[in-house]
Amino acid sequence: MDGTLVNSDAVVERCWSRWAERHGLDPVAALAVVHGRQGHATMAELLPNRPVEVNLAENQQMLAEERADTEGVVEVPGADAFLASLTGLPHALVTSADLPLARIRMDAAGLPMPPVLVTAESVGASKPDPEGFLKGAAALGFAPADCLAFEDSGAGIAAARAAGMRVIGIGPRAAAHHPDALAPTLEAVTVTTAPDGTLTLTVRA
Template identity: 70%
Template sequence: MTATQLSARALLLDMDGTLVNSDAVVERCWRRWAAAQGLDGDHVMSVVHGRQGHLSMAILLPERPVEQNLAENRAMLAAETADTEGIVPVPGAPRFMAELAGLPHALVTSADTGLARVRMAAAGLPYPELAVTAEQVGASKPDPEGFLKAAAALGVDPADCLVFEDSQAGIQAGLAAGMRVVGVGPRAAAHRPTVQVADLTSVRVTRDADGGLLVAL
């Protein structure tokens, strides 16, 4: 079967669920929080992927003060940063990241810098030179701000960027930025990415004749 090929000038990469499988940690921390709030754990898990924690809390408990959500988000980030048990790379991610060395790419994640660095290290993946993390945006995914900031920092038109994402919020953010989106893993399939892959095992990235990137899926 012939692989799908997409051309791009830069790749913008989500972290959790796309490069790093951190589901075990996310499940432990958020189900514990859900139980403390008297919320259904499955419903909470359907909301939290791809968003900053305080925004997930605002969706789940809309009557609560913003200050309380921010305070609990700080506690959640500390808990998640301290817990690395079960973190592994998404299949294919180590080779994929090795192929991107020296090519234009950026990490765009709803995690803060501390959590992002811990999880990438726990998965044995290199931390990109350019990363747009929670502290650097005023609006979290599904807002496109993070992806647009990364494109601007790389000096690449949004239409020439290819996003790799797994969550509904992330896919919506990438599409809203005017970018094409490669959906990674089972969560992505329901949210209409441009194309879909099971993981990163079959993804190959090379330079094309014009100096751009050729991505085979």
């Protein structure tokens, strides 16, 4: 969702920069690892000696802070048209956000929620663990190898690859992680359905 359908970078940068400063960390270093992960996983990466329970509790505070801030949340260019092109086709949203945050951000960006959701509450491990993508494929009734993942972050791309999926990278953040194809925005992605049901996905660099 974040970085792929919804541009929430402004909120993420505000909230996580404040968090990093409270803990005496470099905000730039924090923002380098935050994208694509659940908050407690980011905290564990940045403060590896802290108890898990502290990270989980502080993650709840961070989620509340992020839910209350939608300033600057917009759709990634082309996201609405892309989702419209998937109407009636099997697709799922696999996000590290919890369900309330996912709904708030999709609403703020003016985007419809996909029919199948895998959110933070659905999994026991955050990306880059593949659990979310594996659950998404299972819910759709497809083998992971028959799915495509759309991702913007290193953690998300690693998770999709570990699940056995091919990955379409969206945006400049994805480029460094060598997805199978790269699109600057979703405006560069077109999905068409042939009369026999065959799907064709075109990615314009």
